[in-house]
Amino acid sequence: MAADTSVPHSRSLALRSRPWILTYHSVSDPTDDPYGITVSADRLDEQLTWLRRRGLTGVGMTALLRARTAGERGLVGLTFDDGYADFLDEALPVLLAHGCGATVFVLPGRPGGSNVWDPLGPRRPLLTEDGIRTAAAAGMEIGSHGMFHRDLTALSDDELRQETHDSRDALRRLTGHAPAGFCYPYGTADPRVVESVRDAGYVYGCALAPGSLSGPLALPRTHVSHADRRTRLRAKEVRHRLRHRRAASGPGDAR
Known part of the structure; x- marks a missing residue:
């Protein structure tokens, strides 16, 4: 069954503190990994075991935000960037064994492609369109990572719209559901990029260190x-x- 992607509108997501969200990428052999973004399936199992022993359950972003809006605790967001093909064979079985969900941020402009944006390290295959649908059918939430994994802050307005709006439309056609969430490639955004994500209809946006930007986007x-x-x-x-215990500046702010 595909993940339920219905979430409250961003203006109702008055989060009193920032939820803890973990960022993964490839789950495979970490030996040749110049960027430090690969974990083995065994290490993922160890990390999820640690979470579960502390009474925490990993879930996708929609489930996390819905639960926090309802005042529920004990959940941690699990996100997998880039949509690597190894998610299906390596990450998914571990997640399901621990009763966890996740959000997989994919690139609909590169189905079955590879991480050509990385100048170093091995080429790693990306999920095909069938692979994306398989992850969704297994209960994982599918989100957009843009069309081609580009630095959105360096794009023209037309290029930015392609990455935000067009990628959402492409995933709607591919999975039958418009994605609720967007993940900024390289973890970076600025007010113009955030506004484009908002205008495209996304409910939340994931960065890494958003700096002065705040709110669900x-x-x-x-x-x-x-x-x-x-x-x-x-x-x-x-x-x-310690960094994020103070309240978010506003339920709809991302400025």
């Missing part, structure tokens, strides 16, 4: 690497809480 996340085990994960959780 500029949610910060925590990068997870293969080196992150119990002690490092705990330290990252504490750092997140």
Whole structure:
């Protein structure tokens, strides 16, 4: 069954604190990984085991935001950027074994392609259109990562619209559901980019360190690497809480 992507409108997402959201990329052999974005399936299993032992459940972004709006706790957002093909064989079985969900941010402009934007490291295949539908059918939320993985802050207005609006339309046609969420490539955004995401109809946007931007369209996340085990994960959780414990500036702000 595909994930339910119906969420409250962004103006109703009055989050009293920033939710903890973990950022993954490829789940495969981390040996040749110059960017530190690959974890093995065994390490992912270890990380999810740590979360579950602490009474935390990993979920997709829509489920996380809906639960926080309702005042529920005990959930952590799990996100997988770029839509690598290894998600199906390596990450998905581990997630399901732990009773966890996730949001997979994909590139509808590169189905079955590879991470050509990375100048270093191995070429890693991306999900095909069938692979994206398979992930959705397994209960994972599908979000947009733009069409081609470009730095949105450097694009013209027309190019930016293609990345935000056109990618949403493409995923609607592909999965039958318009994605609720957008993930900024490279984790970067600015007010013009955020406004384009808002105008396209997304309910939330995921960055890494959004800086002065705030609100549901500029949610910060925590990068997870293969080196992150119990002690490092705990330290990252504490750092997140210290950085983001103050209330978000406003339920609809991202300026």
